[in-house]
Amino acid sequence: MFVGKSMTTKVVTIDKNADIFEAHKKMTEHNIRHLPVVEEDNFLIGIVTDRDIRSALPYDLFKSDDYAKEQEKISELKVKDVMTKDPFTISPSNTIGDALLLVQGKRVGAFPVVDEKGKLKGILSVRDLIRTFINVLGIGEPGTLICLLVEEEVGQLKKIVDAITEEKISFGSVLVARYWEEGKRAVFPYLLTQNVVYIKRKLKDMGYTLVDPMEWYLDQLPKNE
Amino acid sequence: MKKTGFLFDTRYMLHETGPYHPEVPERLQAIYKGVNEADLLPKLTLIKGNRADLKWVEAVHDRAYIDRLGDACLSGKKLFDHPDNQMCNETYETALLAVGGILDAIDLVMKGEINNAFCAVRPPGHHAEKAEAMGFCYFNNVAIAARYLQMRWKIKNVGIIDFDVHHGNGTQHIFEQDPTVFYYSIHEHPSFAYPGSGREFEYGSGPGYGFTKNSPVLPGQGDSECKSLIKKSLLVDFEKFKPEVILVSVGFDGHVDDEMSGIKLSTEWYSWIMKKILEMAESYSKGRFISVLEGGYSLERLPELARDHVNVLLNG
Numbered sequence: 001m002f003v004g005k006s007m008t009t010k011v012v013t014i015d016k017n018a019d020i021f022e023a024h025k026k027m028t029e030h031n032i033r034h035l036p037v038v039e040e041d042n043f044l045i046g047i048v049t050d051r052d053i054r055s056a057l058p059y060d061l062f063k064s065d066d067y068a069k070e071q072e073k074i075s076e077l078k079v080k081d082v083m084t085k086d087p088f089t090i091s092p093s094n095t096i097g098d099a100l101l102l103v104q105g106k107r108v109g110a111f112p113v114v115d116e117k118g119k120l121k122g123i124l125s126v127r128d129l130i131r132t133f134i135n136v137l138g139i140g141e142p143g144t145l146i147c148l149l150v151e152e153e154v155g156q157l158k159k160i161v162d163a164i165t166e167e168k169i170s171f172g173s174v175l176v177a178r179y180w181e182e183g184k185r186a187v188f189p190y191l192l193t194q195n196v197v198y199i200k201r202k203l204k205d206m207g208y209t210l211v212d213p214m215e216w217y218l219d220q221l222p223k224n225e
Numbered sequence: 226m227k228k229t230g231f232l233f234d235t236r237y238m239l240h241e242t243g244p245y246h247p248e249v250p251e252r253l254q255a256i257y258k259g260v261n262e263a264d265l266l267p268k269l270t271l272i273k274g275n276r277a278d279l280k281w282v283e284a285v286h287d288r289a290y291i292d293r294l295g296d297a298c299l300s301g302k303k304l305f306d307h308p309d310n311q312m313c314n315e316t317y318e319t320a321l322l323a324v325g326g327i328l329d330a331i332d333l334v335m336k337g338e339i340n341n342a343f344c345a346v347r348p349p350g351h352h353a354e355k356a357e358a359m360g361f362c363y364f365n366n367v368a369i370a371a372r373y374l375q376m377r378w379k380i381k382n383v384g385i386i387d388f389d390v391h392h393g394n395g396t397q398h399i400f401e402q403d404p405t406v407f408y409y410s411i412h413e414h415p416s417f418a419y420p421g422s423g424r425e426f427e428y429g430s431g432p433g434y435g436f437t438k439n440s441p442v443l444p445g446q447g448d449s450e451c452k453s454l455i456k457k458s459l460l461v462d463f464e465k466f467k468p469e470v471i472l473v474s475v476g477f478d479g480h481v482d483d484e485m486s487g488i489k490l491s492t493e494w495y496s497w498i499m500k501k502i503l504e505m506a507e508s509y510s511k512g513r514f515i516s517v518l519e520g521g522y523s524l525e526r527l528p529e530l531a532r533d534h535v536n537v538l539l540n541g
Contacts, residue, residue: 140421142359142394142419142420143421144417144419145418168308169308170308193307193308193309194352194420195246195309196419196485197484197522212444212445
């Protein structure tokens with residue numbers, strides 16, 4: 001679960017002296033929104049986002065009568081004029097957990113990943129994090145989701161995992177939701193099988209509550225006063 | 226009254242799935258019981274199982290996969306590709322008998338000897354991929370039927386309707402790039418139910434984009450939600466596509482009393498949808514459709530569901 005394993009290593013970069021149209025073109029071509037700005041030897045000096053570029057363009061540029069002249073003037077704007085200098089970076093040995101908390105705290109869409117000397121090694125975007133989590137959730141593989149409501153006490157997960165393992169069912173993932181009901185946790189085993197009838201019965205017989213997703217769904221509907 | 230075929234063969238019960246498995250031979254007994262006790266058998270054209278020519282199976286599945294399944298059965302393996310697919314020595318032959326019976330039903334429909342048919346076969350098919358068994362399925366019966374219609378009977382546009390409570394991943398994948406086969410599926414939402422595909426934003430790909438349509442249904446929902454999805458999606462899409470023949474993947478596992486899903490459909494809903502399909506077949510397909518059994522595991526409910534299904538095929 002290290003950044004180095006989840007990051008994109010083939011990074012599209014740009015020179016600080018490139019004009020902003022070139023930066024925009026690169027983003028469109030590669031369908032990306034962040035370009036690390038590097039100097040010789042791949043040293044990171046900044047990052048430019050599609051938002052930086054949009055903010056630099058006058059909103060009526062394309063409607064302007066004097067489009068060519070406007071464009072010429074704007075093309076004098078260089079990447080170095082609009083980029084974020086010394087952006088927040090992470091290292092390949094940071095964890096995915098670090099990255100998740102940082103995305104939440106810093107409110108950015110991507111982090112350049114640099115080594116201890118400041119050389120660019122990759123980029124980790126929200127998209128990379130999502131890919132990592134789809135992998136961890138196991139939802140790329142066929143299976144069935146079960147939701148159990150359990151008392152918040154030590155050893156519950158072991159009992160559940162053992163009961164399922166005894167039935168020779170493989171796990172795609174097991175998620176635990178912390179905030180569900182007072183004193184309870186919701187456990188979501190994602191089981192790589194279609195055959196869940198018997199395991200559901202077994203878990204019920206063990207005293208667990210199987211949550212009907214519809215109850216949650218109904219709670220979200222507008223209530224008639 | 227329509228001329229309706231009924232494909233049934235006791236040999237379809239030879240495929241054994243072992244203990245703790247819902248896809249059991251008794252399902253077919255329950256279906257037969259429902260049809261028989263309502264005195265419908267004399268009104269039906271009975272069709273028997275028939276070993277399919279491998280060339281038709283190969284129209285969908287890789288030869289290496291077909292041989293691998295045959296070898297696994299011969300060598301006495303009890304599992305194939307995944308623990309869901311429990312099997313016995315007879316599984317391969319039973320699966321071939323199922324395919325061949327369905328192709329015979331198609332011949333009768335295409336020759337005009339019957340209008341439509343219900344194929345009560347095992348094992349089911351709609352999860353089977355080109356080269357992988359999945360979710361109790363080995364050969365994709367409906368997919369092979371669609372290719373047979375195109376190759377043997379020169380049908381251009383085949384419409385497949387799948388109302389098993391699980392998404393027919395195999396059927397979708399086999400045809401997702403193909404604009405000549407429209408695949409429509411209504412099923413329990415993939416975030417809750419097997420196999421985890423069939424999301425509403427899956428529309429097919431390449432030249433087949435727009436010829437796949439999925440209507441996921443949330444657990445707890447039932448007749449009214451499913452009716453409105455059918456009206457909004459299937460009826461509109463088939464009006465445009467105008468299939469020359471309709472194939473139906475029939476699964477009764479969305480029934481409120483079926484433990485395999487969280488969907489709460491009534492027995493009446495299953496007649497309602499078959500009437501809609503019959504109307505579409507009358508409008509676009511000269512009344513030609515063939516329904517093929519997929520899931521449905523409530524042995525208590527299967528008799529009435531099968532009886533009503535056949536009644537709609539006979540009487541509209």
